[in-house]
Amino acid sequence: MLSNIGNTLLFLNILLGISIIYLSLQNLKNSKILISKKIYHICLFQSTFILICFFTLVSAFIISDFSIINVYENSHSLKPFFYKFSGTWGNHEGSLLLWVIILTIFSFLFLLYNKHHPKNYRIYSLIIQNVLILGFLFFLFFNSNPFSKVLPIPKEGLGLNPILQDPALAIHPPLLYIGFVGSSIYFSAAIASLLTNYSGKLFAQSIKNWVLISWSFQTLGILAGSVWAYYELGWGGFWFWDPVENASLLPWFAMSALLHSLIVLEKRNLLYFWVIVLCLLTFILSVTGTFLVRSGILNSVHTFANDPSRGVYILVFLSLMIFASVLLFFNKFKNTSYNLNSNSKETFILINNWFMIFYLITVLLGTVYPIFTEVLTDHKVSVGPPFYNTVIIPIVILFLLFMSVGPQIQWIKNKFYNLNLFFKILIGSIFINFSIVYLFKGYSLLSNFIIISAVFLVISSLVDLYKSYKKIKENYSRILSHLSFGFLILFIGLNYNFSIEKDFNLKLGEKKNFENYSVEFKDLRLEDFKNYKAVIGEFKIYNSEKNLNQFLYPEIRIYENPSTITYEASIRSGILKDYYITMSNIDRSDYYNIKFQKKPFMIWIWISVIFISLGGFLRLYQNAKKDY
Amino acid sequence: MRIKITIFFIIVNFNIVSAADSSVELNKVLKNLRCLICQGQSVADSNSEFAQTIKLVVQDQIADGKSEKEIYDFLVEKYGEWIVYKPPLNKVNSVLWLFPYLVFVIGGLLIFLLLKKRNNH
Amino acid sequence: MQKKIIKSTIILFIIFIIGVFFIGLNKNSIYDTKNLVGQKIANVQLEHFSENRIITEVDLKKNNFTLINFWSSWCSPCRKEHPMLLKLNKEKNLQLLGVNFKDKKINALKFLRDLGDPYNVLARDELGKHSINFGIYGIPESILINKDLVIIKKFIGPISQDDYRYIKNIVRK
Numbered sequence: 001m002l003s004n005i006g007n008t009l010l011f012l013n014i015l016l017g018i019s020i021i022y023l024s025l026q027n028l029k030n031s032k033i034l035i036s037k038k039i040y041h042i043c044l045f046q047s048t049f050i051l052i053c054f055f056t057l058v059s060a061f062i063i064s065d066f067s068i069i070n071v072y073e074n075s076h077s078l079k080p081f082f083y084k085f086s087g088t089w090g091n092h093e094g095s096l097l098l099w100v101i102i103l104t105i106f107s108f109l110f111l112l113y114n115k116h117h118p119k120n121y122r123i124y125s126l127i128i129q130n131v132l133i134l135g136f137l138f139f140l141f142f143n144s145n146p147f148s149k150v151l152p153i154p155k156e157g158l159g160l161n162p163i164l165q166d167p168a169l170a171i172h173p174p175l176l177y178i179g180f181v182g183s184s185i186y187f188s189a190a191i192a193s194l195l196t197n198y199s200g201k202l203f204a205q206s207i208k209n210w211v212l213i214s215w216s217f218q219t220l221g222i223l224a225g226s227v228w229a230y231y232e233l234g235w236g237g238f239w240f241w242d243p244v245e246n247a248s249l250l251p252w253f254a255m256s257a258l259l260h261s262l263i264v265l266e267k268r269n270l271l272y273f274w275v276i277v278l279c280l281l282t283f284i285l286s287v288t289g290t291f292l293v294r295s296g297i298l299n300s301v302h303t304f305a306n307d308p309s310r311g312v313y314i315l316v317f318l319s320l321m322i323f324a325s326v327l328l329f330f331n332k333f334k335n336t337s338y339n340l341n342s343n344s345k346e347t348f349i350l351i352n353n354w355f356m357i358f359y360l361i362t363v364l365l366g367t368v369y370p371i372f373t374e375v376l377t378d379h380k381v382s383v384g385p386p387f388y389n390t391v392i393i394p395i396v397i398l399f400l401l402f403m404s405v406g407p408q409i410q411w412i413k414n415k416f417y418n419l420n421l422f423f424k425i426l427i428g429s430i431f432i433n434f435s436i437v438y439l440f441k442g443y444s445l446l447s448n449f450i451i452i453s454a455v456f457l458v459i460s461s462l463v464d465l466y467k468s469y470k471k472i473k474e475n476y477s478r479i480l481s482h483l484s485f486g487f488l489i490l491f492i493g494l495n496y497n498f499s500i501e502k503d504f505n506l507k508l509g510e511k512k513n514f515e516n517y518s519v520e521f522k523d524l525r526l527e528d529f530k531n532y533k534a535v536i537g538e539f540k541i542y543n544s545e546k547n548l549n550q551f552l553y554p555e556i557r558i559y560e561n562p563s564t565i566t567y568e569a570s571i572r573s574g575i576l577k578d579y580y581i582t583m584s585n586i587d588r589s590d591y592y593n594i595k596f597q598k599k600p601f602m603i604w605i606w607i608s609v610i611f612i613s614l615g616g617f618l619r620l621y622q623n624a625k626k627d628y
Numbered sequence: 629m630r631i632k633i634t635i636f637f638i639i640v641n642f643n644i645v646s647a648a649d650s651s652v653e654l655n656k657v658l659k660n661l662r663c664l665i666c667q668g669q670s671v672a673d674s675n676s677e678f679a680q681t682i683k684l685v686v687q688d689q690i691a692d693g694k695s696e697k698e699i700y701d702f703l704v705e706k707y708g709e710w711i712v713y714k715p716p717l718n719k720v721n722s723v724l725w726l727f728p729y730l731v732f733v734i735g736g737l738l739i740f741l742l743l744k745k746r747n748n749h
Numbered sequence: 750m751q752k753k754i755i756k757s758t759i760i761l762f763i764i765f766i767i768g769v770f771f772i773g774l775n776k777n778s779i780y781d782t783k784n785l786v787g788q789k790i791a792n793v794q795l796e797h798f799s800e801n802r803i804i805t806e807v808d809l810k811k812n813n814f815t816l817i818n819f820w821s822s823w824c825s826p827c828r829k830e831h832p833m834l835l836k837l838n839k840e841k842n843l844q845l846l847g848v849n850f851k852d853k854k855i856n857a858l859k860f861l862r863d864l865g866d867p868y869n870v871l872a873r874d875e876l877g878k879h880s881i882n883f884g885i886y887g888i889p890e891s892i893l894i895n896k897d898l899v900i901i902k903k904f905i906g907p908i909s910q911d912d913y914r915y916i917k918n919i920v921r922k
Contacts, residue, residue, distance in 0.1 A: 233673075235672075240668075242668055297770065308774050311774045315767065315771060318767075319763075319767050322763055322767075323763070330755075330756045340742060340743055350739050354735040354736060354738075354739055357731065358731055358732045358735060361731045362728040365724060365727055365728060366724065368766075369721075369724045372769055373720055374773065375772045375776065376769070379709070379720055380709065380710045380780055381710065381715045381721060382711070382713050383715055384670070384714065385660075387724070390714070391729075395732065501655055503658075586675070587677065588851075664780065665886060677851070677877070678886050678887060680877075681877040681878065682881065684877070684878050688878065706785075706881065707782055707884055707886065708780075708784070708785055
């Protein structure tokens with residue numbers, strides 16, 4: 001039943017997409033200034049139908065309709081309600097439906113909110129966006145149909161992988177998709193802009209809020225994924241440079257670059273073609289990321305169930321997108337003369353883009369390099385954290401310094417009256433770093449530079465904040481994001497240098513001493529829960545210096561549907577530090593492998609990222625207030 | 629004068645710093661090794677049979693005074709380059725290591741040229 | 750003109766990347782060490798299972814070919830391959846070196862009593878450390894080497910009927 005409704009709605013959406021393209025092409029021919037009401041209506045239908053289609057799938061998950069293969073494979077009747085719901089997008093097919101929803105709704109909203117822009121530009125954006133929608137609808141309908149039936153109807157589902165049953169991971173895909181699928185709209189707009197020669201400030205104004213939305217959500221989505229990895233994977237880290245994580249970071253770099261250069265286009269009418277390149281690149285990278293993640297071409301912790309036919313489809317679609325963009329771009333490209341002064345805000349924004357592109361290329365290259373060596377030399381290599389850390393971190397120092405100075409430079413031409421100030425700030429930063437080293441613990445030369453430059457950015461942003469407060473200029477959003485970014489790097493640096501990680505084996509009753517700490521294995525018990533059994537350990541952490549006791553209870557969980565063993569970390573989060581313990585059994589022995597970690601400032605890392613993204617939302621709010 | 633103060637600060641600062649130890653850190657080495665039988669996990673993060681064995685061997689090699697590089701080389705010889713997360717710089721991996729810097733230099737050059745062009749006008 | 754060159758370079762580059770992705774899709778992404786053949790085995794220092802002595806390279810040169818087999822009583826695929834090892838034991842040109850991996854002595858002896866003992870020489874690797882020197886990452890795994898201690902082939906997982914035939918062909922040549 002639900003399966004038929006879903007399929008009908010999907011099919012209807014394909015028809016609607018085709019009719020929108022047809023009507024839009026008709027509409028281009030007539031000379032009326034307004035877009036015909038019919039198109040608005042069909043777009044509204046399109047968005048409504050795809051939402052109903054999604055709710056059909058959600059209901060199938062909630063009532064556990066196992067006649068649908070997707071529900072059967074990814075749900076279980078005993079699963080908690082919340083995870084039945086979020087399980088809808090916890091699999092390839094369901095998440096692809098979420099893709100299409102965001103493509104469709106953004107298409108409608110973009111049409112709705114750009115009424116003062118020329119008709120042809122809007123119509124072309126709509127056409128291109130609908131071509132994208134159709135491309136993904138075909139993929140969804142014919143290759144990855146979430147409503148496929150299974151016969152005979154199974155009595156019970158296979159269940160959702162327990163490590164995916166986590167609140168952070170439940171909200172992770174929607175956030176991330178609003179981010180990088182949302183970037184489709186400025187891909188379409190960029191193509192429309194090239195086709196209709198609608199360039200310059202007005203074009204920048206038409207897409208700037210969309211870039212802000214996608215960037216802010218992308219930031220939050222990456223955060224949710226990272227929080228999940230910290231709590232659920234049990235390794236105590238929050239970023240592993242895994243291909244799947246990199247896939248979400250690549251569009252973020254492109255968006256961040258775009259976010260900045262768009263300001264130059266809006267204020268100074270410069271860099272139009274560069275902005276176009278970034279618009280196109282962001283969505284192309286999003287689709288590339290999806291290809292890398294979904295096709296199984298890479299070896300990762302988080303791969304979806306793989307199927308090469310998906311890979312082929314996305315790859316063909318991706319190539320068409322790339323070739324169309326490149327050909328059109330070169331067809332329209334004109335060499336324009338740039339009027340830039342080396343000491344101006346424009347230049348500093350270009351410098352931001354320069355760094356962003358460097359990060360982007362490095363991460364992209366590192367992610368796909370194993371594919372190249374395997375295909376070309378039949379030789380497998382791993383590119384992991386040490387590669388990225390070695391290449392990226394030294395450059396981050398330089399980046400932070402530019403980031404501190406850049407915002408305080410004026411448009412067009414700046415007089416360097418504030419050199420003195422930066423000098424004082426630099427000395428202050430060095431002094432703070434020196435105090436940390438002196439009072440607590442020394443660290444590597446590189447870490448010193450990182451912390452100095454992060455503190456430099458923080459102080460500069462605070463000075464910036466003070467100045468803006470006096471002048472009542474509305475750039476709090478930028479200051480907020482920059483300040484939080486400075487704090488983010490600072491906390492990551494401190495977290496990295498002040499973490500304690502210990503890996504040891506203990507028997508029940510034994511105790512391990514190191515530095516000022518002792519970890520005692522006090523108790524082990526077996527408990528039955530609704531959908532799993534758990535072996536729960538009790539550990540006493542004692543800090544002799546502070547005379548502090550903490551109890552932690554890591555678990556080994558044995559799930560039956562599907563049958564999996566997971567290792568649940570026990571985490572005591574505090575304002576200054578987290579204590580983190582995981583426990584795993586060692587085969588054929590009474591010993592348990594214990595990983596103890598002290599992670600300083602974890603909460604502050606999360607908070608910094610939230611504030612980075614809040615900066616984006618604040619700007620969005622300010623823009624909206626200005627417009628109405 | 630101000631420059632002198634800064635330089636003084638920097639020197640004092642880094643002298644304390646460079647006292648950091650030079651011995652090979654077990655955990656750091658383990659984090660740079662891939663657990664071959666796991667999905668995208670490092671040896672440090674895994675508790676599989678294979679990871680446990682590697683941990684013992686690396687521990688022994690550090691105790692024998694082997695350098696980090698010697699340990700990686702030994703394991704690469706036995707298991708192939710797949711086992712290390714930091715690909716060694718050789719002919720095959722040269723593009724990986726050099727291309728990012730090339731992009732960085734070219735990017736900087738482009739911005740420089742753009743600004744210079746304007747100054748000549 | 751300049752624009753055309755840049756355009757064609759970029760397009761060719763993209764075609765190259767997409768081509769690589771396309772071929773990459775059809776490659777098996779599971780890693781194994783089967784390609785690591787042709788290396789010479791060195792620094793062999795294995796503890797003998799029952800005698801108080803160390804097995805070294807000298808022991809590996811006693812026959813034209815040696816099959817080094819890593820096994821344990823707790824590993825169930827090892828039981829599956831055992832009949833193949835018993836058959837290989839009859840080959841004249843081949844000696845079998847068993848390495849008992851992370852096992853209890855009593856269990857290992859019981860295993861051999863129940864299923865038969867195919868090994869010419871039996872070593873013991875209680876902590877599994879020596880297996881790393883042979884590039885082992887899971888058991889059962891076997892390595893076929895010749896008199897010069899050069900690895901001819903690696904068998905990852907249990908030895909199959911095909912593997913048996915392959916080994917037979919090589920040692921009889």
